[in-house]
Amino acid sequence: xxxxxxxxxxxxxxxxxxxxxxxxxxxxxxxxxxxxxxxxxxxxxxxxxxxxxxxxxxxxxxxxxxxxxxxxxxxxxxxxxxxxxxxxxxxxxxxxxxxxxxxxxxxxxxxxxxxxxxxxxxxxxxxxxxxxxxxxxxxxxxxxxxxxxxxxxxxxxxxxxxxxxxxxxxxxxxxxxxxxxxxxxxxxxxxxxxxxxxxxxxxxxxxxxxxxxxxxxxxxxxxxxxxxxxxxxxxxxxxxxxxxxxxxxxxxxxxxxxxxxxxxxxxxxxxxxxxxxxxxxxxxxxxxxxxxxxxxxxxxxxxxxxxxxxxxxxxxxxxxxxxxxxxxxxxxxxxxxxxxxxxxxxxxxxxxxxxxxx
Amino acid sequence: xxxxxxxxxxxxxxxxxxxxxxxxxxxxxxxxxxxxxxxxxxxxxxxxxxxxxxxxxxxxxxxxxxxxxxxxxxxxxxxxxxxxxxxxxxxxxxxxxxxxxxxxxxxxxxxxxxxxxxxxxxxxxxxxxxxxxxxxxxxxxxxxxxxxxxxxxxxxxxxxxxxxxxxxxxxxxxxxxxxxxxxxxxxxxxxxxxxxxxxxxxxxxxxxxxxxxxxxxxxxxxxxxxxxxxxxxxxxxxxxxxxxxxxxxxxxxxxxxxxxxxxxxxxxxxxxxxxxxxxxxxxxxxxxxxxxxxxxxxxxxxxxxxxxxxxxxxxxxxxxxxxxxxxxxxxxxxxxxxxxxxxxxxxxxxxxxxxxxxxxxxxxxxxxxxxxxxxxxxxxxxxxxxxxxxxxxxxxxxxxxxxxxxxxxxxxxxxxxxxxxxxxxxxxxxx
Numbered sequence: 093x094x095x096x097x098x099x100x101x102x103x104x105x106x107x108x109x110x111x112x113x114x115x116x117x118x119x120x121x122x123x124x125x126x127x128x129x130x131x132x133x134x135x136x137x138x139x140x141x142x143x144x145x146x147x148x149x150x151x152x153x154x155x156x157x158x159x160x161x162x163x164x165x166x167x168x169x170x171x172x173x174x175x176x177x178x179x180x181x182x183x184x185x186x187x188x189x190x191x192x193x194x195x196x197x198x199x200x201x202x203x204x205x206x207x208x209x210x211x212x213x214x215x216x217x218x219x220x221x222x223x224x225x226x227x228x229x230x231x232x233x234x235x236x237x238x239x240x241x242x243x244x245x246x247x248x249x250x251x252x253x254x255x256x257x258x259x260x261x262x263x264x265x266x267x268x269x270x271x272x273x274x275x276x277x278x279x280x281x282x283x284x285x286x287x288x289x290x291x292x293x294x295x296x297x298x299x300x301x302x303x304x305x306x307x308x309x310x311x312x313x314x315x316x317x318x319x320x321x322x323x324x325x326x327x328x329x330x331x332x333x334x335x336x337x338x339x340x341x342x343x344x345x346x347x348x349x350x351x352x353x354x355x356x357x358x359x360x361x362x363x364x365x366x367x368x369x370x371x372x373x374x375x376x377x378x379x380x381x382x383x384x385x386x387x388x389x390x391x392x393x394x395x396x397x398x399x400x401x402x403x404x405x406x407x408x409x410x411x412x413x414x415x416x417x418x419x420x421x422x423x424x425x426x427x428x429x430x431x432x433x434x435x436x437x438x439x440x441x442x443x444x445x446x447x448x449x450x
Numbered sequence: 451x452x453x454x455x456x457x458x459x460x461x462x463x464x465x466x467x468x469x470x471x472x473x474x475x476x477x478x479x480x481x482x483x484x485x486x487x488x489x490x491x492x493x494x495x496x497x498x499x500x501x502x503x504x505x506x507x508x509x510x511x512x513x514x515x516x517x518x519x520x521x522x523x524x525x526x527x528x529x530x531x532x533x534x535x536x537x538x539x540x541x542x543x544x545x546x547x548x549x550x551x552x553x554x555x556x557x558x559x560x561x562x563x564x565x566x567x568x569x570x571x572x573x574x575x576x577x578x579x580x581x582x583x584x585x586x587x588x589x590x591x592x593x594x595x596x597x598x599x600x601x602x603x604x605x606x607x608x609x610x611x612x613x614x615x616x617x618x619x620x621x622x623x624x625x626x627x628x629x630x631x632x633x634x635x636x637x638x639x640x641x642x643x644x645x646x647x648x649x650x651x652x653x654x655x656x657x658x659x660x661x662x663x664x665x666x667x668x669x670x671x672x673x674x675x676x677x678x679x680x681x682x683x684x685x686x687x688x689x690x691x692x693x694x695x696x697x698x699x700x701x702x703x704x705x706x707x708x709x710x711x712x713x714x715x716x717x718x719x720x721x722x723x724x725x726x727x728x729x730x731x732x733x734x735x736x737x738x739x740x741x742x743x744x745x746x747x748x749x750x751x752x753x754x755x756x757x758x759x760x761x762x763x764x765x766x767x768x769x770x771x772x773x774x775x776x777x778x779x780x781x782x783x784x785x786x787x788x789x790x791x792x793x794x795x796x797x798x799x800x801x802x803x804x805x806x807x808x809x810x811x812x813x814x815x816x817x818x819x820x821x822x823x824x825x826x827x828x829x830x831x832x833x834x835x836x837x838x839x840x841x842x843x844x845x846x847x848x849x850x851x852x853x854x855x856x857x858x859x860x861x862x863x864x865x866x867x868x869x870x871x872x873x874x875x876x877x878x879x880x881x
Binding site: 230290 | 644650855
């Protein structure tokens with residue numbers, strides 16, 4: 093089934109399409125041709141388009157050539173050749189640096205780090221080099237055509253080193269953009285926008301959704317705006333903010349809150365973690381007067397802290413209860429205790445209840 | 451690996467594409483991914499029934515063309531055009547003068563920091579002469595000889611060291627962090643060795659586009675202990691990158707002597723282990739440096755594979771103006787190199803002995819005096835310039851100002867409006 097879909101997708105000549113740019117997925121007009129894809133197929137489809145529409149684009153990393161351990165690069169080596177879709181030695185700092193060098197030399201570099209948990213050996217190259225390249229050279233040199241894709245988030249049994257959500261480490265780094273999609277439609281549009289953005293982007297793919305999130309994804313070449321938060325569900329009583337897999341959790345909590353408490357939640361997917369869309373968040377919280385931020389990563393110095401502080405500063409007079417963060421605990425990510433570590437819908441529901449009763 | 455006729459055809463097509471660089475025109479079928487196939491073969495390894503550890507291979511010899519007195523040891527390598535050889539010598543003298551004066555200038559507090567390249571001029575200037583101008587250089591920081599050979603002026607250097615409005619880097623980095631897009635010299639950054647695997651990537655870009663250029667990257671022998679160095683060589687070898695690795699082995703990383711840095715046969719000994727074409731050369735012999743770089747460069751563009759050169763030299767000066775090197779090495783050691791194996795003296799002796807240049811002591815003094823005068827004038831000019839306007843702080847973090855940066859810029863504008871008197875704003879250019 094999967095290979096059939098891919099084969100069919102591979103037949104499409106994307107170069108015939110001009111890139112369509114939309115602010116949000118909901119702005120894509122109805123009636124465009126779509127194909128049912130899961131998240132890894134949407135990634136594959138975006139990469140296929142990126143490689144086809146940009147003859148200088150390269151895709152590389154550990155085990156990318158045979159299709160990738162999550163199947164994201166399936167068929168691309170066959171289609172574009174080993175010079176453009178290739179394996180690297182097993183070395184994350186090398187992968188990031190190699191990508192920076194390619195980008196400095198005018199090549200569109202799409203690097204894969206197999207798990208977000210293993211991005212730390214490349215931390216120096218990403219933070220000290222990629223992020224600062226343009227600034228430190230006075231815009232003489234840049235590595236803006238670099239995108240680093242990596243997997244992200246809990247997966248049920250990943251324990252310490254196959255579950256991490258490292259976005260906060262990178263959101264503290266001026267010069268980088270950090271993007272996390274929630275479903276196949278967002279994933280394709282945001283990934284294409286990230287690849288074509290003129291700044292280095294870290295694109296985290298929620299691995300729990302690779303096979304679990306499915307949607308009818310437009311076949312065409314389209315991009316979604318970076319820096320735009322998506323209001324998925326409008327509401328009047330409280331604002332819920334999350335990204336990646338956690339968006340589903342807050343959506344479920346919003347449903348529970350409606351059913352059990354009659355509370356109307358506004359659900360927002362942040363999408364671009366940095367630089368983030370404070371205007372949309374501010375507008376929402378000024379309307380609802382209450383706010384909950386939820387993420388899988390540990391609470392202390394997580395991205396939630398940044399959002400809470402900024403919302404507090406911008407919406408002080410409208411806030412009717414404290415901004416609450418429902419996050420992972422300040423422990424390493426556990427194996428058997430994953431179900432009680434994760435900020436699940438009941439913990440978010442409880443926070444909603446306490447917030448509206450404050 | 452190749453199993454049937456169809457795959458043989460594809461492989462042949464792929465090979466011909468490699469040779470002609472005509473990937474763009476080639477049918478995609480030629481690239482079909484073939485599963486790796488290599489069955490067990492007992493002859494693949496050489497087995498022994500003697501249990502013993504592998505022994506160290508012989509020490510790699512150091513290539514030398516002229517001796518310490520400037521006499522020719524290998525006449526076949528004298529064939530460098532007079533014009534280039536003279537430019538090499540002149541540039542080496544110029545670099546020495548610039549280093550001397552800027553080192554002093556830092557001591558007088560007129561610039562905040564400096565790093566001289568005393569003793570390593572033959573290496574860096576020789577490389578500058580032997581590379582093609584279009585080759586992209588990824589420097590460490592002690593390679594002013596290369597960028598000066600390419601045309602970076604003492605004014606460019608001082609503008610950068612002071613960080614004024616004429617600095618191409620917009621006053622953002624510490625002194626000696628030079629960079630010039632026009633001169634194909636990537637901007638220096640402080641983290642050691644990060645540039646080395648980047649040069650592997652850039653060298654891959656040249657092969658991908660079928661360009662006969664190389665990405666050349668410098669690093670010291672200390673930097674070769676960083677993890678990035680290992681990444682760089684392994685990537686360049688396995689991915690066939692058009693990358694030239696240039697190691698300045700000057701015996702010290704700040705205070706750390708090479709005996710505390712490695713125990714193998716220098717850095718060249720490690721490079722061979724990665725399957726990279728490796729050369730070791732007398733870094734104080736400009737003729738040997740020039741020919742080695744030419745040959746290595748030629749190897750790279752012909753074979754679409756990386757090459758490595760270890761330059762054996764000595765850091766005569768302090769590590770930087772924040773270092774006092776007699777704390778960890780003797781005056782005697784330094785002066786033994788300075789007096790008996792000085793790259794400028796050696797080349798000068800050769801030029802004199804070979805009759806390729808007529809030296810006139812009085813004229814040489816004049817030349818050095820003129821360089822000195824020019825540097826002092828340039829320093830004065832550079833110091834008189836304004837520093838970049840305050841709002842440029844927010845530029846080039848991204849290609850465009852992001853919303854948070856716009857907000858912060860506005861916040862600073864309002865603050866300076868009210869408290870500007872506390873910030874010496876007249877030093878900065880107006881927006």
